[in-house]
Amino acid sequence: MSSxxxxxxxxxxxxxxxxxxxxxxxxxxxxxxxxxxGRTGAGKTTTIKCLLNLLRPTRxxxxxxxxxxxxxxxEVKARLAYVPDFVAFYPWMSVRDSLDYQAxxxxxxxxxxxxxxxxxxxxxxxxxxxxxxxxxxxxxALIGAIAAExxxxxxxxxxxxxDPLVRREFIQTIIxxxxxxxxxxxxxFVSTHLITEFxxxxxxxxxxxxxxxxxxxxxxxxxxxxxxxxxxxEGALPEDSEFRQARSIRRRGRTLELVVxxxxxxxxxxxxxxxxxxxxIESLTLEExxxxxxxxxTTP
Amino acid sequence: MTFRIPQYRxxxxxxxxxxxxxxxxxxxxxxxxxxxAPFDASAALRLVVGILLLLPLIACRLRNVRPVTRRVLxxxxxxxxxxxxxxxxxxxxxxxxxxxxxDARFIVLLVGSxxxxxxxxxxxxxxxxxxxxxxxxxxxxxLHFEKLGVLATLLTITAAHWMGQPIHVVGDPGITNSWTLxxxxxxxxxxxxxxxxxxxPLFTLLTRSTxxxxxxxxxxxxxxxVAPVIVAGVMNVDSDYQRHWIAPLVMLALSILxxxxxxxxxxVLRDLEVQDSGGRTPPAPxxxxxxxxxxxxxxxxxNSSTSHLIRKELRLHQLARLFxxxxxxxxxxxxxxxxxxxxxxxxxxxxPTFGLGGFSLMAGMFGAxxxxxxxxxxxxxxxxxxxxx
Numbered sequence: 107m108s109s110x111x112x113x114x115x116x117x118x119x120x121x122x123x124x125x126x127x128x129x130x131x132x133x134x135x136x137x138x139x140x141x142x143x144g145r146t147g148a149g150k151t152t153t154i155k156c157l158l159n160l161l162r163p164t165r166x167x168x169x170x171x172x173x174x175x176x177x178x179x180x181e182v183k184a185r186l187a188y189v190p191d192f193v194a195f196y197p198w199m200s201v202r203d204s205l206d207y208q209a210x211x212x213x214x215x216x217x218x219x220x221x222x223x224x225x226x227x228x229x230x231x232x233x234x235x236x237x238x239x240x241x242x243x244x245x246x247a248l249i250g251a252i253a254a255e256x257x258x259x260x261x262x263x264x265x266x267x268x269d270p271l272v273r274r275e276f277i278q279t280i281i282x283x284x285x286x287x288x289x290x291x292x293x294x295f296v297s298t299h300l301i302t303e304f305x306x307x308x309x310x311x312x313x314x315x316x317x318x319x320x321x322x323x324x325x326x327x328x329x330x331x332x333x334x335x336x337x338x339x340e341g342a343l344p345e346d347s348e349f350r351q352a353r354s355i356r357r358r359g360r361t362l363e364l365v366v367x368x369x370x371x372x373x374x375x376x377x378x379x380x381x382x383x384x385x386x387i388e389s390l391t392l393e394e395x396x397x398x399x400x401x402x403x404t405t406p
Numbered sequence: 407m408t409f410r411i412p413q414y415r416x417x418x419x420x421x422x423x424x425x426x427x428x429x430x431x432x433x434x435x436x437x438x439x440x441x442x443a444p445f446d447a448s449a450a451l452r453l454v455v456g457i458l459l460l461l462p463l464i465a466c467r468l469r470n471v472r473p474v475t476r477r478v479l480x481x482x483x484x485x486x487x488x489x490x491x492x493x494x495x496x497x498x499x500x501x502x503x504x505x506x507x508x509d510a511r512f513i514v515l516l517v518g519s520x521x522x523x524x525x526x527x528x529x530x531x532x533x534x535x536x537x538x539x540x541x542x543x544x545x546x547x548x549l550h551f552e553k554l555g556v557l558a559t560l561l562t563i564t565a566a567h568w569m570g571q572p573i574h575v576v577g578d579p580g581i582t583n584s585w586t587l588x589x590x591x592x593x594x595x596x597x598x599x600x601x602x603x604x605x606x607p608l609f610t611l612l613t614r615s616t617x618x619x620x621x622x623x624x625x626x627x628x629x630x631x632v633a634p635v636i637v638a639g640v641m642n643v644d645s646d647y648q649r650h651w652i653a654p655l656v657m658l659a660l661s662i663l664x665x666x667x668x669x670x671x672x673x674v675l676r677d678l679e680v681q682d683s684g685g686r687t688p689p690a691p692x693x694x695x696x697x698x699x700x701x702x703x704x705x706x707x708x709n710s711s712t713s714h715l716i717r718k719e720l721r722l723h724q725l726a727r728l729f730x731x732x733x734x735x736x737x738x739x740x741x742x743x744x745x746x747x748x749x750x751x752x753x754x755x756x757x758p759t760f761g762l763g764g765f766s767l768m769a770g771m772f773g774a775x776x777x778x779x780x781x782x783x784x785x786x787x788x789x790x791x792x793x794x795x
Contacts (some may be wrong), residue, residue, distance in 0.1 A: 159540075161681065196535060206476060
């Protein structure tokens with residue numbers, strides 16, 4: 107059996123004054139599109155930097171394709187590409203120079219893919235990098251990452267700064283096509299706030315809060331467990347105390363909305379006994395699941 | 407292999423093409439003077455050197471080269487402003503080879519070599535490219551040695567250019583262009599280049615700032631060079647035999663410092679962490695000192711909006727403050743040494759003598775450098791913080 111693309115065990119990292127990660131563990135299998143969700147300051151970027159040997163963990167173990175990034179730095183980085191949240195280029199380089207420079211570090215670089223991505227994202231190769239907008243800089247970094255055709259693509263807030271059209275095009279078309287080109291082999295590890303945008307791509311995810319993993323699940327399993335029940339009553343609504351297992355309860359006139367985690371069927375049966383005028387159940391989106399996980403009682 | 411047409415952007419400026427101009431002008435002026443040979447071999451040689459100096463610049467425009475060459479050329483390219491300005495300075499000051507331009511040319515060599523050395527890693531911090539540079543699939547040792555190789559090449563070219571300039575000592579015009587002074591000068595030039603090569607990258611990596619790196623890279627070896635003189639003065643060393651040991655001791659100490667610096671640079675880079683986004687300046691000892699200073703100011707000024715504004719400005723100027731403190735410290739040390747040594751009646755060679763002109767020059771230079779440093783670091787930090795607008 108092949109090694110996990112990413113294996114993090116009991117990871118801890120301490121900055122000068124605060125502990126950013128407290129025993130974080132997760133495993134990403136090859137071929138997955140793995141979401142890494144968390145609030146600002148939750149420890150997402152710190153985790154990614156530990157993967158890249160840009161930070162040395164205080165405790166715990168990090169492996170990328172079974173290799174230790176601290177000991178086998180070049181081998182690990184040869185198999186991955188990273189797009190940071192803060193994208194910067196040498197100011198004296200053009201788009202063309204910058205891509206050539208990145209390609210000079212790689213043993214493999216797909217020039218055709220690079221060309222087609224430049225055309226697709228309408229990025230002029232002759233533009234100086236100093237003249238690029240924030241979104242264009244992100245696009246350039248993404249092209250540089252994808253043209254290398256790595257086994258693992260590590261994206262830290264990759265779509266921040268992109269306009270909605272480009273964002274959709276990038277996520278659905280480019281990342282999707284990148285994975286589809288070698289099914290089961292190319293892994294994407296994405297840290298993002300824009301969870302909705304990645305909804306259709308994420309296979310599995312971890313929600314991290316205050317440096318700890320608070321939820322790890324496959325996207326389908328999470329959608330099956332986290333559900334919203336909407337019941338409309340003609341008479342008085344039931345008391346909150348009757349739904350202790352619900353993660354959140356919301357009342358809108360004669361409508362009662364409950365969000366549950368794995369208790370959907372039993373609550374549905376109970377509600378049916380109360381004779382509602384209408385009763386429906388639906389899965390939450392990943393963004394709603396994230397919000398309910400880090401802040402129970404949230405109403406998106 | 408194809409050439410790209412030079413353009414204004416990406417740091418290239420047609421002014422760099424003026425590098426061979428000083429020597430060309432000298433040749434032309436000489437040719438107009440009656441009674442002077444129309445062909446000056448020295449100027450002609452410098453003209454050729456000036457043209458050759460354009461080669462790294464042209465090389466940077468090469469495309470379709472091997473990946474390693476591309477990376478090396480990119481490093482050359484990032485060093486071009488410092489390199490070319492240094493060459494231009496050396497070339498222009500070589501037109502009239504009197505003692506003033508000789509000293510000025512030595513200052514150009516000093517400033518230029520330290521500039522190139524501190525921007526080697528300083529550019530990565532300043533451009534915010536440190537994280538992406540360290541994420542490239544190449545061992546850090548290789549990244550490091552590629553950079554050092556480029557720096558060594560540029561410093562060697564600079565030294566060769568500098569040594570190739572005419573030397574004219576006041577009071578003895580006969581030794582203009584004489585090669586007799588070259589051996590002793592080459593020792594001084596080597597000391598400057600080796601110190602900048604070994605300590606410039608080290609202090610930039612330690613302080614994570616180009617300006618602070620330059621301050622420490624210059625003042626630490628300068629302090630080391632001055633210390634034995636002071637110690638000798640304090641200990642009343644007055645025999646020639648004992649005093650003649652000072653220069654070799656300084657050279658030995660500098661060599662050891664450079665050796666330690668070179669090894670330490672690699673160890674710092676090997677263990678370097680990128681703690682904040684994009685590799686921008688993380689907490690460093692300077693920031694820690696700034697925080698302490700800030701707390702004292704809060705106690706003194708309170709928490710009003712004016713206090714916040716004053717504290718912000720002072721915090722942004724912390725590198726300039728540091729620079730000023732080091733300069734004042736060195737100045738006091740220098741004056742103390744002069745007083746101690748003059749009192750003991752030591753020969754002039756060991757007594758730093760400054761007349762009013764020299765004092766004004768030094769004070770003016772310090773003042774200008776500090777003001778310039780304050781302005782530059784303030785704007786740079788505002789830009790880095792994204793608060794300039």
